Amino acid sequence: xxxxxxxxxxxxxxxxxxxxxxxxxxxxxxxxxxxxxxxxxxxxxxxxxxxxxxxxxxxxxxxxxxxxxxxxxxxxxxxxxxxxxxxxxxxxxxxxxxxxxxxxxxxxxxxxxxxxxxxxxxxxxxxxxxxxxxxxxxxxxxxxxxxxxxxxxxxxxxx
Amino acid sequence: xxxxxxxxxxxxxxxxxxxxxxxxxxxxxxxxxxxxxxxxxxxxxxxxxxxxxxxxxxxxxxxxxxxxxxxxxxxxxxxxxxxxxxxxxxxxxxxxxxxxxxxxxxxxxxxxxxxxxxxxxxxxx
Amino acid sequence: xxxxxxxxxxxxxxxxxxxxxxxxxxxxxxxxxxxxxxxxxxxxxxxxxxxxxxxxxxxxxxxxxxxxxxxxxxxxxxxxxxxxxxxxxxxxxxxxxxxxxxxxxxxxxxxxxxxxxxxxxxxxxxxxxxxxxxxxxxxxxxxxxxxxxxxxxxxxxxxxxx
Numbered sequence: 001x002x003x004x005x006x007x008x009x010x011x012x013x014x015x016x017x018x019x020x021x022x023x024x025x026x027x028x029x030x031x032x033x034x035x036x037x038x039x040x041x042x043x044x045x046x047x048x049x050x051x052x053x054x055x056x057x058x059x060x061x062x063x064x065x066x067x068x069x070x071x072x073x074x075x076x077x078x079x080x081x082x083x084x085x086x087x088x089x090x091x092x093x094x095x096x097x098x099x100x101x102x103x104x105x106x107x108x109x110x111x112x113x114x115x116x117x118x119x120x121x122x123x124x125x126x127x128x129x130x131x132x133x134x135x136x137x138x139x140x141x142x143x144x145x146x147x148x149x150x151x152x153x154x155x156x157x158x159x
Numbered sequence: 160x161x162x163x164x165x166x167x168x169x170x171x172x173x174x175x176x177x178x179x180x181x182x183x184x185x186x187x188x189x190x191x192x193x194x195x196x197x198x199x200x201x202x203x204x205x206x207x208x209x210x211x212x213x214x215x216x217x218x219x220x221x222x223x224x225x226x227x228x229x230x231x232x233x234x235x236x237x238x239x240x241x242x243x244x245x246x247x248x249x250x251x252x253x254x255x256x257x258x259x260x261x262x263x264x265x266x267x268x269x270x271x272x273x274x275x276x277x278x279x280x281x282x283x284x
Numbered sequence: 285x286x287x288x289x290x291x292x293x294x295x296x297x298x299x300x301x302x303x304x305x306x307x308x309x310x311x312x313x314x315x316x317x318x319x320x321x322x323x324x325x326x327x328x329x330x331x332x333x334x335x336x337x338x339x340x341x342x343x344x345x346x347x348x349x350x351x352x353x354x355x356x357x358x359x360x361x362x363x364x365x366x367x368x369x370x371x372x373x374x375x376x377x378x379x380x381x382x383x384x385x386x387x388x389x390x391x392x393x394x395x396x397x398x399x400x401x402x403x404x405x406x407x408x409x410x411x412x413x414x415x416x417x418x419x420x421x422x423x424x425x426x427x428x429x430x431x432x433x434x435x436x437x438x439x440x441x442x443x444x445x446x
Contacts, residue, residue: 089186116311120368126273176366177366177384219408248390249406
């Protein structure tokens with residue numbers, strides 16, 4: 001099994017059944033995993049902030065950093081590979097509770113809601129989510145069978 | 160049982176839209192959606208339309224509430240076999256014994272979501 | 285008939301119901317408004333913006349009125365998110381989104397307040413116009429911050445005349 005790592009603000013889409021797509025240390029960041037069960041195509045994006053209007057330069061150079069830029073792009077890439085809504089599922093991981101630097105709002109919660117808004121716009125909705133709380137999560141998607149493994153510290157579990 | 164033709168009954172157009180979207184997002188195979196604003200209109204729809212597979216209904220509606228509608232549906236041999244899923248703000252999801260004893264196949268507490276739809280209707284597809 | 289709503293329990297139940305329902309239905313982060321001034325302080329509506337008021341009456345096991353108030357621009361935001369440019373089934377974007385939001389908030393509030401097995405009865409939600417004020421006593425009055433826009437939820441007793 002080849003592991004393709006996804007860093008913060010990045011995404012990977014793969015149709016290779018020997019690949020596992022993995023991302024680490026999701027604190028308040030959210031990983032969106034989209035999987036087409038018929039064609040066995042999987043995508044995983046590691047989003048850090050909800051709204052790209054706060055940093056146009058970064059939005060242009062690293063769209064995956066922002067939910068509102070990167071997620072629609074990844075969804076389009078999967079559609080171009082033939083992924084269809086009728087056999088897709090979506091899972092969300094991360095969004096742990098963390099206040100922004102000015103102590104005004106919970107970034108984790110904002111990320112989760114921004115992701116859900118964008119999914120709603122594409123008529124997609126999460127089938128499962130492992131979000132919130134105060135733990136940092138790591139998640140991997142097995143493109144061959146869609147199995148999704150979440151871990152935090154020594155614990156691991158499937159969602 | 161299948162989900163090809165779904166009738167959505169709710170007096171709120173926003174609720175009807177949300178239920179439709181969540182059913183579409185759940186991946187269940189639906190070809191046709193019908194809509195009614197209350198139990199009375201729903202009965203008229205069922206009398207005029209062949210092939211409805213599932214009815215998804217609210218309870219709190221004007222003209223004819225969901226419980227009365229459910230009783231009428233289940234007591235008519237022409238419609239008694241159609242599964243009914245209740246989606247409402249004032250039920251307790253999954254275990255509303257009163258509705259289940261009236262013949263509801265499943266009960267969902269609002270807010271509805273694709274995951275709740277799949278759990279309630281997944282076995283029907 | 286039970287006594288009226290207890291203010292302290294109502295406050296917690298209503299606050300949770302409002303925040304969770306806004307998140308689940310509209311994907312808007314709503315939190316209790318902060319007191320005081322400065323960044324993050326309780327938002328106020330822009331001048332000249334109309335206020336939307338929706339109410340739903342609880343009939344059983346205890347009678348009361350739940351009200352949701354928000355500026356028109358928050359309602360417009362909700363509509364934009366839910367419908368996202370599409371027109372709905374009849375080609376017409378009917379404006380009962382705040383009514384349905386309040387309907388779901390009410391159900392969530394009653395579950396939290398009375399527990400899972402209580403038999404509850406609700407009227408249908410309605411918009412209030414021309415500042416129709418009910419004659420009951422305010423039990424809970426909560427301010428919220430909906431990502432920079434204000435929202436308010438009230439629970440009051442209500443006197444029925446038959």
